Amino acid sequence: MLKINKEKFDELIHQKRYVDAAVLLVLEYFSKEVDIDKLNRVYVIGVCHNQLSFATENMNEEQIVNSCLNVESEFFKKQVIITTLMIQLNIINYELIDGGIAIYDTRSTLATSILEVYNSLNVINSKNDPNISLIEDLFSKMINQSLGIVKMLNLGLVSEAFGSWRILHESICITKILIDGKDEVKNSYIKHIVYSNAFRGAIQNDAERDRIFNEMKEEMKEHNLKSKDMKKFIEYGWIYSYNKFDQNDPTYKLNFRDGVQRCADLRDYSEWYEAASELSHSSAIFFYSQGEYFLNLTIHGFYDMLLLLDELFYSYYEDVINKMPQQFITNLSYLRNEVKEMAERQESVFNKKYFGIEDGD
Numbered sequence: 001m002l003k004i005n006k007e008k009f010d011e012l013i014h015q016k017r018y019v020d021a022a023v024l025l026v027l028e029y030f031s032k033e034v035d036i037d038k039l040n041r042v043y044v045i046g047v048c049h050n051q052l053s054f055a056t057e058n059m060n061e062e063q064i065v066n067s068c069l070n071v072e073s074e075f076f077k078k079q080v081i082i083t084t085l086m087i088q089l090n091i092i093n094y095e096l097i098d099g100g101i102a103i104y105d106t107r108s109t110l111a112t113s114i115l116e117v118y119n120s121l122n123v124i125n126s127k128n129d130p131n132i133s134l135i136e137d138l139f140s141k142m143i144n145q146s147l148g149i150v151k152m153l154n155l156g157l158v159s160e161a162f163g164s165w166r167i168l169h170e171s172i173c174i175t176k177i178l179i180d181g182k183d184e185v186k187n188s189y190i191k192h193i194v195y196s197n198a199f200r201g202a203i204q205n206d207a208e209r210d211r212i213f214n215e216m217k218e219e220m221k222e223h224n225l226k227s228k229d230m231k232k233f234i235e236y237g238w239i240y241s242y243n244k245f246d247q248n249d250p251t252y253k254l255n256f257r258d259g260v261q262r263c264a265d266l267r268d269y270s271e272w273y274e275a276a277s278e279l280s281h282s283s284a285i286f287f288y289s290q291g292e293y294f295l296n297l298t299i300h301g302f303y304d305m306l307l308l309l310d311e312l313f314y315s316y317y318e319d320v321i322n323k324m325p326q327q328f329i330t331n332l333s334y335l336r337n338e339v340k341e342m343a344e345r346q347e348s349v350f351n352k353k354y355f356g357i358e359d360g361d
Contacts, residue, residue: 013069019056022068022076023048029071029080030087039087047090048083055079092155099291100156107299110342111150111306114335118313119143121320130190135316138175142168142309149302158291159279162298166276168305170256173264175312181242188241195234223247229254239263266308272301293354300350303343310339 012021026048055075056064067075094103101108118139126140127133145168152161178186197203198212220226220233223240236254239245244263246252253259257274261267279294314321314336321329351357 016061018061018064018068019049019052022052022064022079025069025071025076026052026080026083030084039091044087047087051083051086052079055082094154097154097156099158099295100153101295101299103154107303107342107346108150108154110335110338111302112147114306114310114332114339115143115146115150117332117335118310118317121317122313130193134186134190135175135179138171138178139313139316142171142175145171146302146306146309149298153295153298153302158295158298161302162276162279162294165298165301165305166273168302168309169266169269169273169276170260172305172308172312173256173260173266176264176266176308177239177242177244177260179312179316185238185241188238192234192238195237199230199234236260269301269304272297296346296350296353300346303339303346306339307343310336 009021009024012018012024023045027045030044030048052068056068059067067073068079070076103109122136122139122143125133126136128137128140130137145164149161149164149168152158152164174189178189194203194212195216198209198216203209203212216230216233219237220229223233223237225233232254236256236259239254239259240247242263245259251258252262257267257270261270261273275297321332348359352359
């Protein structure tokens with residue numbers, strides 16, 4: 001059983017940090033039911049503190065002292081029960097989850113490892129402001145999307161992971177074009193973010209919003225677009241500034257598949273992208289009958305995207321990486337090679353299992 005630090009408890013009382021003091025008391029009683037040493041202490045303390053803060057939000061100082069710091073009060077006993085239930089019921093036993101990949105599976109740990117390395121390099125540059133750090137913000141988004149897919153696969157949420165793969169694929173296509181198109185395309189993309197904000201009512205100044213809409217309409221006229229085309233122009237019109245988008249070729253269109261995906265030279269994933277779109281509208285019966293197939297497809301597709309993300313990230317940050325300590329460079333090289341090998345292996349396994357294609361055929 002956990003015993004509270006009496007000196008720390010008295011110090012918190014003296015500072016009138018009553019909720020923090022109450023957390024220590026709750027932890028002491030919680031540890032009677034659960035071996036706290038086997039749990040993540042930061043998580044346990046966080047649950048206790050947030051629950052007590054919520055429960056005492058509308059209390060005055062006297063009420064908090066009389067309820068939170070009185071272990072015999074009904075309020076205190078109730079909070080011990082609630083926090084115990086919250087912690088016990090939210091602890092995930094990954095061993096009991098079917099239909100995904102285990103958290104210790106190399107396909108999970110390898111992806112998480114290289115993503116965390118890249119996150120450590122990118123986080124200081126991502127400012128969540130497209131005018132300052134557009135590419136870095138997109139990298140941050142893709143890293144988080146990828147980590148989310150891994151977690152979904154750990155939880156057996158395969159259809160959700162495949163749906164998220166679709167969004168990750170979109171992000172990679174866009175980022176690939178923006179990096180290749182340099183400032184001209186990036187500036188156009190940022191301008192269309194402003195157009196989107198105006199269209200969705202995020203710009204409150206009427207005069208400014210009118211100016212933006214007039215500018216938008218003039219640009220649409222230049223491309224022979226009508227009013228009905230406004231939504232697709234807002235979403236995809238930035239790609240007009242990319243030199244690989246041929247406006248004179250009618251097969252190039254303002255959409256993802258025939259515009260963004262095509263310009264990114266990633267149309268090999270068109271069928272997968274469409275399958276991910278259709279899956280989101282399919283019945284549960286369809287997914288149950290194809291569960292193993294979609295698990296293997298998602299893992300294969302995810303590692304393909306992870307390999308593309310790795311190539312984009314390394315190319316973009318190569319100068320920064322080369323200035324890092326030699327051990328960091330070596331470790332990253334090991335991880336990158338493992339990701340490449342894993343992507344190749346997943347492709348080989350998938351092709352052999354579902355198409356009977358052996359390596360070298």
